[in-house]
Amino acid sequence: MEDCLFCKIVNGEIPCDKIYEDEDFLAFLDISPMYYGHTLLVTKKHFKDISEVPFEILSKYLNIANLIAKALCKTLDVEDYNIRINKGKSAGQIIFHVHLHILPRMRGDACLNNFKYKDLEKKKLLSKIKENLI
Amino acid sequence: MEDCLFCKIVNGEIPCDKIYEDEDFLAFLDISPMYYGHTLLVTKKHFKDISEVPFEILSKYLNIANLIAKALCKTLDVEDYNIRINKGKSAGQIIFHVHLHILPRMRGDACLNNFKYKDLEKKKLLSKIKENLI
Numbered sequence: 001m002e003d004c005l006f007c008k009i010v011n012g013e014i015p016c017d018k019i020y021e022d023e024d025f026l027a028f029l030d031i032s033p034m035y036y037g038h039t040l041l042v043t044k045k046h047f048k049d050i051s052e053v054p055f056e057i058l059s060k061y062l063n064i065a066n067l068i069a070k071a072l073c074k075t076l077d078v079e080d081y082n083i084r085i086n087k088g089k090s091a092g093q094i095i096f097h098v099h100l101h102i103l104p105r106m107r108g109d110a111c112l113n114n115f116k117y118k119d120l121e122k123k124k125l126l127s128k129i130k131e132n133l134i
Numbered sequence: 135m136e137d138c139l140f141c142k143i144v145n146g147e148i149p150c151d152k153i154y155e156d157e158d159f160l161a162f163l164d165i166s167p168m169y170y171g172h173t174l175l176v177t178k179k180h181f182k183d184i185s186e187v188p189f190e191i192l193s194k195y196l197n198i199a200n201l202i203a204k205a206l207c208k209t210l211d212v213e214d215y216n217i218r219i220n221k222g223k224s225a226g227q228i229i230f231h232v233h234l235h236i237l238p239r240m241r242g243d244a245c246l247n248n249f250k251y252k253d254l255e256k257k258k259l260l261s262k263i264k265e266n267l268i
Contacts, residue, residue, distance in 0.1 A: 084218050
């Protein structure tokens with residue numbers, strides 16, 4: 001879809017820190033992470049929000065999210081994570097192309113504020129996550 | 135599983151404000167709602183958390199969640215909702231039987247604090263939600 005940030009990322013017009021890709025989904029690091037390793041899992045096809053995703057793609061969504069979450073946890077040596085989906089503006093959705101947030105969590109952590117990864121750190125992180133994707 | 139609150143609810147040992155039931159899932163109103171209409175969707179079989187749910191059941195989870203979310207939204211005349219899954223204590227999981235939170239949202243709402251439904255209000259709410267489940 002024209003003028004959709006995530007469609008541009010899916011099409012390679014805008015770069016991303018890619019973690020995972022298959023025929024239906026693309027996962028990449030959030031550029032403004034709420035927690036270290038915060039990852040977005042988007043559908044390749046444009047759907048405005050979760051309510052529009054058809055049965056077949058929706059069926060795979062949590063399975064892929066779990067796969068990525070486990071790789072993130074192994075990489076960061078943590079055990080816990082949140083999965084969050086916001087449908088609509090009042091629910092906190094900002095980009096209107098469906099996406100699922102995967103947030104690795106650790107005891108006593110706090111929400112990050114304006115955090116940016118350093119280049120080398122990000123390169124190592126992405127490489128480790130990909131190794132840990134089973 | 136013995137001593138599991140949600141297993142007791144699934145087995146009918148502890149009552150709940152039931153919204154939906156099929157062979158794999160049960161949905162009911164959260165007794166301490168974060169937002170009006172806050173609903174929990176649990177698997178009937180005991181799994182400690184989302185990481186343990188097998189492919190087949192996980193494949194249905196978001197489809198059922200969307201179905202319920204749409205019925206909640208229609209009932210409450212709102213359009214938006216959050217879907218949240220907390221895996222593990224550090225991620226805010228309190229009951230260790232997998233559950234998905236469905237939170238209807240409206241513009242400018244705020245998280246509820248110690249809110250309890252009145253009996254008649256709850257009865258009407260449940261009846262309307264069930265009517266709106268397509």
